[in-house]
Amino acid sequence: MSTTASTPHFTPDPHSYARPAEVSVQHLALTLRVDFEARTLAGHATWQIVNHTNSTELLLDARDLLIEEVLLGDLTGEPTEFSLGTPDPVMGQPLRIAIRPGTQQVTIRYRTTAGAAALQWLTPEQTAGRRHPFLFTQSQAILARTWIPCQDSPGVRFTYEAHVQVPAELLALMSAENPQARNEAGAYSFRMAQPIPAYLMALAVGDVVFEALSNRTGIYAEPVTLPVATSEFQDLEKMVAAAEELYGPYRWEQYDLLVLPPSFPFGGMENPRLTFVTPTILAGDRSLTSLVAHELAHSWSGNLVTNATWNDFWLNEGFTVYFERRIMEKLYGRSYSDMLQVLGNTGLHHTIAELGAHSKDTHLHLDLAGRDPDEGLNEIAYEKGDYLLLTLEHLVGRPALDAFIKQYFAQHSFQSMDTASFVTYLRRELLDKTVGLEEKLQLDAWVNGPGIPAVAPAVHSTRFEAVAQALNNWQHGTPASELPTSSWSSHEWVHFLHGLPQGLPAEKLAALDAAFGFTQSGNAEILAAWFPHTIAAGYAPADAALHHFLTHVGRRKFLTPLYKALLATPNGAERARQLYAAARPNYHSVATSTFDVLVGTA
Secondary structure, three states: OOOOOOOOOOOOOOOOOOOOOOEEEEEEEEEEEEEOOOOEEEEEEEEEEEEOOOOOEEEEEEOOEEEEEEEEOOOOOEEOOEEEOOOEOOOEEEEEEEOOOOOOEEEEEEEEOOOOOOEEEEOHHHOOOOOOOEEEEOOOOOOHHHOOOEOOOOOOEEEEEEEEEOOOOOEEEEOOOOOOOOOOOOEEEEEEEEEEEHHHOOEEEEOOEEEEOOOOEEEEEOOOOHHHHHHHOOOHHHHHHHHHHHHOOOOOOOEEEEEOOOOOOOOEEOOOOEEEEOHHHOOOOOOOOHHHHHHHHOOOEOOOEEEOOHHHHHHHHHHHHHHHHHHHHHHHOHHHHHHHHHHHHHHHHHHHHHHOOOOHHHOOOOOOOOOOHHHHOOHHHHHHHHHHHHHHHHHHOHHHHHHHHHHHHHHOOOEEEOHHHHHHHHHHHOHHHOOOHHHHHOHHHHHHOOOOOOOOOOOOOHHHHHHHHHHHHHHOOOOHHHOOOOOOOHHHHHHHHHHOOOOOOHHHHHHHHHHHOOOOOOOHHHHHHHHHHHHHHOOHHHHHHHHHHHHHOOOHHHHHHHHHHHHOOOOHHHHHHHHHHHHHHHOOHHHHHHHHHHOOOO
8 A cells, every 4th residue: 555645545534524635735833822711722734735636725624613814835825715614513624725736835824612522621620630720632533623624534644843832830742752841931842753644633731740761651640640650650661662572663762651630531542652541540550551552552553554544443443452462461471461352352242232233333344434433433443353363363373463463564654554455465465375264264254244253263261260260159158258359450350340140239239349349449440340230239338439430530431331320220310410410521522422412411
């Protein structure tokens, strides 16, 4: 899929109005002022463009932006005509700009509006330190267009520079080369020399400080959170080194983490050079850091080789899940990664059951045209994609698969990949070299068929087998306090809680709570697995902790099953609406777009 400027290849993207095969963006110079009082970003975006077809029109994506002026050239250039098309609630509007065949730069003066779905503005009370406001962006999948007029398709890459003005007491960070300390003027400059797609554009502004972990890794966090975070992520450099040993050099120079306030809607976001992570992984025992391995792996699968459209999302996530578990195995052993594989596989089966065994939404290659691409952000892309690679490993062996993956990343660096092109590459470089291998793999059934092909190998975990035995013993009368749980990780506890029978009465839950202190756990994964049982049983001692969790944690993975559990109880709809009304101001729009429909607004 290599391309040149004269013969560009862009896979048609149903979620972008842009026509990059005619005119594509190449470099962005962005200048913004962050206004916490007005909750707006204001400034200008100067795009360097390449006109492949002598076109007289540049099309960009925009949503809920106030476009003030468009100039040909830089800020000193002449004004040109522009128009915004009919708004679509998901895709926003096409921004049509009149250009000349020889135009090389276009500058757009604009500001964001209250509807900018990528931006979350937090009050001081919504942060860990409770002293200063906080802003962060979440651009994936197609929300970059709500804070930057851009060609918002994962198949379009560009380099960028930025100048951002913020209040003097706050630090600004981006998915770019970052400052490691505040300056008195609140003025920050950024540079991203490697080309990235728009969904990896990121900005965060807050009371954060930095601590280096190695000469290329470090942690940004609020001052009150930093000591816990640096302890939790001490193995970060080891993770980067392990990833490089597997699949080649890290191509982004620096790898830092930014620990966000709890309202962040995802576990993590793989913004280049600066992964955003949720504080819900700060378990105190480094047991949830596989999420960091996942975001790190995206530095190869996703950031380096990117899905061309959101229909090809599995190419980002399937490879990343497989890579993540290989990193964790390298650092902590096969028994550890086996637990992650079983947990993921369980989630995959649940998702297939929820979507329907014959649903086209369980295909790896999706058809999301006319829908919000967020509908494809589920376990199919992640776990079915991983399961395909695991099956391939089972058939060809690790050395052959590792050589293929390493070559795949090297040959397609800083390019996009669609499913059809990947299948062609996979056949040529691996499958066609062994007679009958594609038939054994059942490749088309994975990519274009529902569910899980029968060829998929079984997954198991010896550590989970011990958990199952303990659970069985408890069900047959062994007191909870006598179960051999002292060495269990978070994953074993979650597996134990998932294995509890449905409909346990409150007194049984009370006995478990007395032995293990689930309700008072500081571990978000454990709480998220515990609360569905307490909700179903009407276990009142957990109500206050549930209320606190729902109103302080914004991670959609945890919240969705809890609201569903509430809705499934008698009079649960009213309780869910009341809790949601209290919690909603703390959630990002990515989460509220889900829960406004699921729960309804009071």
